Amino acid sequence: MDHLQGSRPLRRKFSSSLVALALLATACSPAASTSPSATTAGGSGASPASSPASSPAGGGTGEVIKLGMFAPLTGPLAATGVPARDGLQTWVDEVNANGGINGHQLELIAYDDQNNPQQAVSAARRLIEQDKVFAIMCGSNSGSTLAALPVITQAKVPFVTCISAHRDLFKPFSPYVYRMYANEVAQANADSDYVADSLKAKRPAIIYNSNDFGVGGFDAMTARFKDQWNLEFVAAEKYNVGDQDFTSQLLKIKSANPDALIVHAFAADAGIIVRQAKQLGLNVPLIGGGGTPTPLFPKAAGDAGDGFVAVWVFPVLPDASFPAVKDYIGKLQQYVYPSGLPTGRPSLYDMTGYCAGTIIGEAMQKAGADLTQTSVLQQLDSLKDFTPGNGMCYPVTFTPDNHEGTDQTTLVKVNANQQFELFQP
């Protein structure tokens, strides 16, 4: 189904690149040919220092500011990229309908990286060198985002990420990259604290994915238990991507007699693990890592998922019972899906996409008439307690040397209707 939906936005992408071509054509006319020098005029001495790729978008009012994006828009991981793209598109269309930012209309150019790091790198290059985008938004899953990072940093283009929660996003620190929700370490800490503090567990166990995501979470939790709570995992078992039988791991865990089990896995695997745990009579509280709280989990877990608690990085859930989300759904329908939302939407990536838009929008607004990449970076660096997406995301604060917008998290729990709801321990 993702593929079918993917084809529609692809067509839109195509038509929007036609628009871009048309704009390019007009840009070549004498009236607009002054743009490279004219735009830096407002920014005075600041801009020339940056690389040629930094294309300030100031200048005459009405000039279109391009925002670029690369993410998986087809394939298995389109479930992250497509909603993020739609969230951003909704925000762009909304801004444009309200007269743009300081008189500038916005345009979103989104490329499909198919979750492939090499494609992500070439998409980032294309956005920077060919499309000359003002900023890059969202980025892809961690592997692709990390691969494209050097290209973006070198070009000194502002980059507001909205998908990757990877611990190494700021190793080394890049002054051009911003993150808007709690990273995987913050999520792991929240999980560990819940287990040790609220559940009062003394013998925690964990089953985790042997890939980078799983090991990262496991390391972070191990450290948190040791440093903060003086606890150790009584059993820690790995599994491989694609495994469908977790009996061996769960039996080993069971024989270690734990009093809580953390399932640090993707939602589908976690669903099977939770079911098999119950079938083996492993009746301890089950807690999920950051990859578990998606609507997929209750579907995969069935009855066995009841009462499952997981860490969650937003103040709301992606459903219409929250006013901010309801408001967003209306706009998403109006601008992107006039004939009805696809199933499973909005998802959490709708929220991150839209929130990321409002963050760069706030910085651009504050930059005022002096709208250059440099001024927007300065504004981002001084953003304090800004609430993105009308409250769909936690407030973010950036400083020149800390671009982790927030480490705030909450918890969610599967209720009797087999849906996640916000949960206070």
Place this chain on the structure above:
Amino acid sequence: MDLFAQGVVNGVTLGAVYALVGLGFVIIYKTTRMLNFAHGQILMVGAVIGLFVTTTWGWSYWPTFGFVVLVTAAIGVAVEKIGYRAVVDAPVATVILATAALGTIMQSAVRITQGQQLSYFPPVVSTAPIGIGGIFVTPLQMVIVAICLVLVIGLWLLFQRTRLGLAMRAVSENRDAAALVGINAGFVSSLTWGLSGALAGAAGLLIAPLVLVTPDMGVIANTAFVGAVLGGFSSIPASVIGGVVLGVVETLVGLYLSTAYRDVVVFAILIAVLWFRPSGLFGRAAVRRV
């Protein structure tokens, strides 16, 4: 000791699933000396159709079961017509590739139409564990093992004790000679592939509650194939024992060594068996009388 016993019990269940899936390969091989590498995908399609029919149309379990088995039998016949019969005189590798290609098409078709819609398939019998002397067993596990046993005995009787089975064995021995004595070799071949497809559908529905219905769930057929080869590919009982042994070995290696080594151990055993007993651990060497 409890841990060991529990490991064996769960290993046997896992092995019964391998055996059930492996049987689909074996009966095709026994009759047509061919391998159907679309088997796992037929299983997956069966589970996907079953999920659709129960959740969207609201059918109850047994009508669903019958419907799925009919559809997958038809798919089995279709795979035979397109992937095997159309290229019957081609080398084995060609047929394997043709069937694998058909499997890939099925997988992509499901992915395009259903997306990555994953779901849990509610089981027909309970999955609540029952404790027996410290060992936990679910009714679903018992049903799977029982159905596996019934199918093994039924298929063995079919091959050894019926005229149809005789025809199947004759076709496998010498297709042309079988045709000469009046056996409709084409019909027997289609029937076997259809039967294998039906088995795949049944297996898909049985194991769906244990795992997840996804476009990728057909991968279980790869392990099942290894199990059948391990036991002895040309014999129904031998291949089944092979599947069960594989399930137990996998679980115990995961339990006492490490799950990381599971595949290493399994494939090392497979290679050793292929060296020293090419006809499988429990299979008899095929004797071709000329």
